[in-house]
Amino acid sequence: RALLPARALPAGPGPCPRRGCGEAAALRAAGFSQEQARRLLALQPRLGPEQREAAAAQLLLLGLSAEAALALLERSPALLRLPTERLRERAEELRRLGLDGGRLERAVRRSPQLLHVPRKRLRAAVRLLRERCLFTAEQLREVLGTCPAVLQEEPRTLHHQFQYAYFRMGVQQKEMVKARLFQTPFAELRNRHIFLERRGLYETPHKGQTQISNPKLKDILQLPEEDFLASLAYSTPEEYEVFKKLLAREEEEKEEEDVDALYT
Amino acid sequence: EKWASTAPRIxxxxxxxxxxxTSYSLRLGALWPSVRAGLLCEQKYGAxxxxFAAADHVPQELEPLNAADFVSEASQKAQQWQRGAAVGAVARGCQEGSGEGRTVMQAEMMAQAEMMAQAEMSPPLGASISSKIKCYTFPxxxxxxxxxxxxxSLGLLDYYLMDAASLLPVLALNVQPGDFVLDLCAAPGGKTLALLQTGFCGHLAANDISISRTKRLYQILHSYVPREVRDTVSxxxxxGRDWDQVKGGTFHKGAGAGSVLLQVLVDVPCTTDRHSATEEDNNIFHKRRTKERQMLPMLQLQLLMAGILAAKPGAEVVYSTCSLSPLQNECVVERALDIAEAQFNISIHVEDLSHFRTLFQETFSFFSDCRLGELVLPHLTANFGPMYFCKLRRM
Ligand SMILES: C[S@@+](CC[C@H](N)C(=O)[O-])C[C@H]1O[C@@H](n2cnc3c(N)ncnc32)[C@H](O)[C@@H]1O
Structure with a gap:
C-alpha cells in the first residue's frame, strides 16, 4: 500500500523527525499502534515525552482500551497535562465510588471531564445521593454508571431534580434509576411532566394513589420527542413547541414574582 | 395563619x-387533552x-410585529369566495373543453369547493362580517x-384587550345602522364596547345586575367612548330576568313603531371554565357555591327567555357563554325554543353560523360537532375561548 503523501498529514512533527521516533517507540511499547502513536504525538506537541507516556499509560491502567484512551485524549487533550499522580488518585476515587471495570471506561468516555473533578466535589455529590436522596449503594452504582455526569453537578441542582421527581411526580428511587433521571436536563423533565399533567395524563399521587394510571418515568424521559408526543401525550409538535415557550415564560415570571416578594 | 381556617380543604x-x-372528556373525546392544556396555559388576547380614539398608529405599530386584524382578513376572504363562487359556476360550464390546465384547475376548484358551497349557501356572508370592528391578534x-x-391626546385609549373569541357573538349579532341593541348581561363591558365599535347602534341598553360590575362598565365607557356616543348608551x-316587566314597554316604545329592530345579546353568567380551572378567587366551584352553580342553567334559560321576549319579530338574539358545557349551551337554547313555542307561541329560527367556522378557522379552533350554535375550543396554538354562541331569529 502506498504511503500517504506527507502534506496530507496533520501539521506538527513530520512523519519521523528525530525527536518523535523514540517517543513513538515508547508509546507502541505501551500498546498503541503506530497510527495511534502518531495521533497521540500530535496532541499537545510541546509536552515532555515522559508526561505524555505516563498519562497515556495511566489511562490504559484504568482499563481503557488504547483506542478509547486515545479518543478520550483527543477530546480532552488537557488531561495530558494533569500530573499522573492526580490522574491516578481520581481514577482510584471513581473506582471506589463504584465505577469499576467497564463502567469506569464508559463513564470516562461519556464525560471525560470526570477526571478533572476534584475529590471534594465528587464526594459531595455522592453524599447527597446517598444521604439526602436515599439511594441504596447498589442504586448509586447504577446512577453513576449510567449518568456519571452527576458527579460534576452542583449538589443543589441534583437535589432539586431529585425532589421534583420524588415529591412533585411521586416517583420512587428505583424508578428514577431505571429512567436515568439525571441524564435529562431539568427543564426537559419539567416540560414533559407538566405537559402531560395539564393534558390530564399525569397526576401527582396522593397517599400513593392516583385516579388515572401515570405513564412510567422511564417512558416519559427516554422516548424520543416524536414518540413521546405521539404515544404518551397524544399531541403534536406544534402544540408542544408553544407549550414550552409558554412554560418558560411562566417560570421566568414566577421567579421574578418570588424575588419581588422577597423585597416587600 | 389567619386565613387557614377559611381556606377550602380542596x-x-x-x-x-x-x-x-369527567364531563368534557366524554363530550370532546380525544380533543379533551388539548383543550385542557389550553385552559391551563396563558390565554391569548386580541386588541x-x-x-373613537386617534389610533392610526396602532396598525403601523402592530403589523410589523406580525399581528393582523382577523375581522378584515375574514371579510376579504368572504368576498373572494363570493367572487370565486361566481367564477366557479362559469368554470363548471366550460370544464369539458380544457386541456393541459385542467387538472390544476380541478385541484384548485376542489380546494375551493367547500368554501364556495358555504358562500352559495349563506348569501350575506361578506355583509355579515361587520367591517368596522377591527381586532388584532398574533398568528x-x-x-x-x-x-x-x-x-x-384626548385621553381615549387606543385599544381594548380581550379574548378575541368574545368578538364572535358580537359579529354574529349583525347590527345594522340605527338598530336598537340590548346587552342584557353587559358588565364588565367588553362586548358592549365592541357593539359600539360598529358605529351602528342607534341606542344601546347595557344592563347588568351587579352594581360593582357596572362600575367597571362605566369606567370602560369613559376610557374608550366620547361623550356624544356615551349618551346613546343607557x-x-x-x-335581566325581569327585563320585560321593568323595561319592555318603554324600550319598545323607544324603539318606535318604525323599522328599527331590537337586537339582543344575552351573554350569560356561566361556569367561566378558564377562570374556574385556574383561579381560586371568586371560583364558582367553591364548595359553598354548589347550589348557585347547579342553578346556572335555569338562570341562563330565564335570561335567554327574557332576551327572546324583548326582541321584536324579525330581530336577532345571540346567546353566548364562555363554557364548554352542553348543559349551559345547546341544552339551554333547546329548552328556550320549546318554551317560546309552547308558552308564548313565538316561533324562532336558529340561524346557521357554520360559515363562521370557515371564515375564522385560521384564528380560532372550532368544535365541529355542536348540535346548535358554534363553539370555540381553547388550543395551545390558538388559545382563545372557550366561547359558545348561537344566533336565533324571532319570527
Ligand atoms: C359573562 S358575564 C358578561 C360579560 C360581558 N358581556 C362582557 O363581554 O364584558 C355575565 C354577567 O351577567 C351578570 N348577571 C348575572 N345574573 C344576572 C341577572 N339575573 N341579570 C342580569 N345580569 C346578570 C353578571 O353580573 C355578569 O356580569
Missing amino acids: ASTRLALHHFD LLNN RGDITRFRPARPD VTSYD
Missing part, C-alpha cells in the same frame, strides 16, 4: 378540573381597535403579548 380549581375531566403559535393600552342594573 382547592376550587381542583374541583373544577375534576368536574371538567380591539378603538375607532397561530405566536405567544407575543400586546402592550397595555395607551391614551390618545346603563341599568336590573335583574
Whole structure:
C-alpha cells in the first residue's frame, strides 16, 4: 500500500523527525499502534515525552482500551497535562465510588471531564445521593454508571431534580434509576411532566394513589420527542413547541414574582 | 395563619378540573387533552381597535410585529369566495373543453369547493362580517403579548384587550345602522364596547345586575367612548330576568313603531371554565357555591327567555357563554325554543353560523360537532375561548 503523501498529514512533527521516533517507540511499547502513536504525538506537541507516556499509560491502567484512551485524549487533550499522580488518585476515587471495570471506561468516555473533578466535589455529590436522596449503594452504582455526569453537578441542582421527581411526580428511587433521571436536563423533565399533567395524563399521587394510571418515568424521559408526543401525550409538535415557550415564560415570571416578594 | 381556617380543604380549581375531566372528556373525546392544556396555559388576547380614539398608529405599530386584524382578513376572504363562487359556476360550464390546465384547475376548484358551497349557501356572508370592528391578534403559535393600552391626546385609549373569541357573538349579532341593541348581561363591558365599535347602534341598553360590575362598565365607557356616543348608551342594573316587566314597554316604545329592530345579546353568567380551572378567587366551584352553580342553567334559560321576549319579530338574539358545557349551551337554547313555542307561541329560527367556522378557522379552533350554535375550543396554538354562541331569529 502506498504511503500517504506527507502534506496530507496533520501539521506538527513530520512523519519521523528525530525527536518523535523514540517517543513513538515508547508509546507502541505501551500498546498503541503506530497510527495511534502518531495521533497521540500530535496532541499537545510541546509536552515532555515522559508526561505524555505516563498519562497515556495511566489511562490504559484504568482499563481503557488504547483506542478509547486515545479518543478520550483527543477530546480532552488537557488531561495530558494533569500530573499522573492526580490522574491516578481520581481514577482510584471513581473506582471506589463504584465505577469499576467497564463502567469506569464508559463513564470516562461519556464525560471525560470526570477526571478533572476534584475529590471534594465528587464526594459531595455522592453524599447527597446517598444521604439526602436515599439511594441504596447498589442504586448509586447504577446512577453513576449510567449518568456519571452527576458527579460534576452542583449538589443543589441534583437535589432539586431529585425532589421534583420524588415529591412533585411521586416517583420512587428505583424508578428514577431505571429512567436515568439525571441524564435529562431539568427543564426537559419539567416540560414533559407538566405537559402531560395539564393534558390530564399525569397526576401527582396522593397517599400513593392516583385516579388515572401515570405513564412510567422511564417512558416519559427516554422516548424520543416524536414518540413521546405521539404515544404518551397524544399531541403534536406544534402544540408542544408553544407549550414550552409558554412554560418558560411562566417560570421566568414566577421567579421574578418570588424575588419581588422577597423585597416587600 | 389567619386565613387557614377559611381556606377550602380542596382547592376550587381542583374541583373544577375534576368536574371538567369527567364531563368534557366524554363530550370532546380525544380533543379533551388539548383543550385542557389550553385552559391551563396563558390565554391569548386580541386588541380591539378603538375607532373613537386617534389610533392610526396602532396598525403601523402592530403589523410589523406580525399581528393582523382577523375581522378584515375574514371579510376579504368572504368576498373572494363570493367572487370565486361566481367564477366557479362559469368554470363548471366550460370544464369539458380544457386541456393541459385542467387538472390544476380541478385541484384548485376542489380546494375551493367547500368554501364556495358555504358562500352559495349563506348569501350575506361578506355583509355579515361587520367591517368596522377591527381586532388584532398574533398568528397561530405566536405567544407575543400586546402592550397595555395607551391614551390618545384626548385621553381615549387606543385599544381594548380581550379574548378575541368574545368578538364572535358580537359579529354574529349583525347590527345594522340605527338598530336598537340590548346587552342584557353587559358588565364588565367588553362586548358592549365592541357593539359600539360598529358605529351602528342607534341606542344601546347595557344592563347588568351587579352594581360593582357596572362600575367597571362605566369606567370602560369613559376610557374608550366620547361623550356624544356615551349618551346613546343607557346603563341599568336590573335583574335581566325581569327585563320585560321593568323595561319592555318603554324600550319598545323607544324603539318606535318604525323599522328599527331590537337586537339582543344575552351573554350569560356561566361556569367561566378558564377562570374556574385556574383561579381560586371568586371560583364558582367553591364548595359553598354548589347550589348557585347547579342553578346556572335555569338562570341562563330565564335570561335567554327574557332576551327572546324583548326582541321584536324579525330581530336577532345571540346567546353566548364562555363554557364548554352542553348543559349551559345547546341544552339551554333547546329548552328556550320549546318554551317560546309552547308558552308564548313565538316561533324562532336558529340561524346557521357554520360559515363562521370557515371564515375564522385560521384564528380560532372550532368544535365541529355542536348540535346548535358554534363553539370555540381553547388550543395551545390558538388559545382563545372557550366561547359558545348561537344566533336565533324571532319570527
Ligand atoms: C359573562 S358575564 C358578561 C360579560 C360581558 N358581556 C362582557 O363581554 O364584558 C355575565 C354577567 O351577567 C351578570 N348577571 C348575572 N345574573 C344576572 C341577572 N339575573 N341579570 C342580569 N345580569 C346578570 C353578571 O353580573 C355578569 O356580569
